[in-house]
Amino acid sequence: MVELVAGELRCEIEPRLGGCISGFWMGDVPVLRSGPASELASARQSGSYALVPFSNRIANASLVWDGTQHPLVRNNGDEPHAIHGVGWQRPWSVLESDAQTAMLSYEHKADSAWPFAFDCSHTIRLREGALEFTLALTNQSAQAAPAGLGWHPFFVKRSRSRIAFDATGRWEMGPDKLPTVRKGSRGLDSDCAFLDVDHCFDGWDGVAHLRDEAMHVRIRSSLSRLVVFTNDTRDHIAVEPVSHVNNAVHLVSAGAKAADLGLRVLAPGETMVAQMTLEVEPAR
Numbered sequence: 001m002v003e004l005v006a007g008e009l010r011c012e013i014e015p016r017l018g019g020c021i022s023g024f025w026m027g028d029v030p031v032l033r034s035g036p037a038s039e040l041a042s043a044r045q046s047g048s049y050a051l052v053p054f055s056n057r058i059a060n061a062s063l064v065w066d067g068t069q070h071p072l073v074r075n076n077g078d079e080p081h082a083i084h085g086v087g088w089q090r091p092w093s094v095l096e097s098d099a100q101t102a103m104l105s106y107e108h109k110a111d112s113a114w115p116f117a118f119d120c121s122h123t124i125r126l127r128e129g130a131l132e133f134t135l136a137l138t139n140q141s142a143q144a145a146p147a148g149l150g151w152h153p154f155f156v157k158r159s160r161s162r163i164a165f166d167a168t169g170r171w172e173m174g175p176d177k178l179p180t181v182r183k184g185s186r187g188l189d190s191d192c193a194f195l196d197v198d199h200c201f202d203g204w205d206g207v208a209h210l211r212d213e214a215m216h217v218r219i220r221s222s223l224s225r226l227v228v229f230t231n232d233t234r235d236h237i238a239v240e241p242v243s244h245v246n247n248a249v250h251l252v253s254a255g256a257k258a259a260d261l262g263l264r265v266l267a268p269g270e271t272m273v274a275q276m277t278l279e280v281e282p283a284r
Helices: 248-253
Strands: 002-006 009-014 020-026 062-065 068-071 093-097 101-108 118-127 130-139 145-147 154-156 162-166 169-173 179-184 187-191 197-202 207-211 215-221 225-230 236-242 264-266 271-282
Touching: 002 101, 002 118, 009 118, 009 130, 020 271, 062 145, 062 248, 130 145, 130 264, 145 248, 187 197, 207 236, 215 236, 264 271
Parallel strands: none
Antiparallel strands: 002 009, 009 020, 062 068, 093 101, 101 118, 118 130, 130 271, 145 264, 154 236, 162 187, 162 207, 169 179, 169 197, 197 225, 207 215, 215 271, 225 236
């Protein structure tokens, strides 16, 4: 476990479980879903983890790319889809760390979970008032490959939690948890207590606000899509900056343009980079 401390903020990282954030606190108050790293069985139980090399779902765990069908691993229990890439289920290496910064890496060899080799670095830096993330992925395969990045932070939902952000569109979700159609949307400005949402918003301006009785968290990202998930049975809200629309590779194989969905196609040796910052301040 790696611990970062800066002023009132403290962050704990568990490299062996997908390089996840096992806890993030302002003083004694959790910003993200937080607990002892020793009690985690999976990054899915953590406060946040990186989405590498794709976010959300690939339908029926089957990837069709450049005329070839690649069966993928169904990696989330009984769910029929492949979900959230492979990085969250693999151990990461710590390349460097000090009191405020950790650089992690994961090198992927082509396998049944993802047929394209890549390497990825994840730099996590804590400073007074903010936790900063930078993800970089390089295609190490011999052919052009689809790629996407993002993060899956779970924020604590308190009694007066409210989320607000601007967007231009929202992808409606079918009962199979896959997107069906894009509709115009202005984003969200809503109390979280009874909010029932599981959608990908696009045209996001890169800033989202979470406010409650304890703190104000400002989520900033270089990415232009945001997945938001919560309902009234959850004590957390997932607010996920991502590079592409859910199930983008299937939509591309059905004729959609990769650029319109945010899906990157990386040439051999090409790199994509994404950034996210969580700015935290006490409630006023």
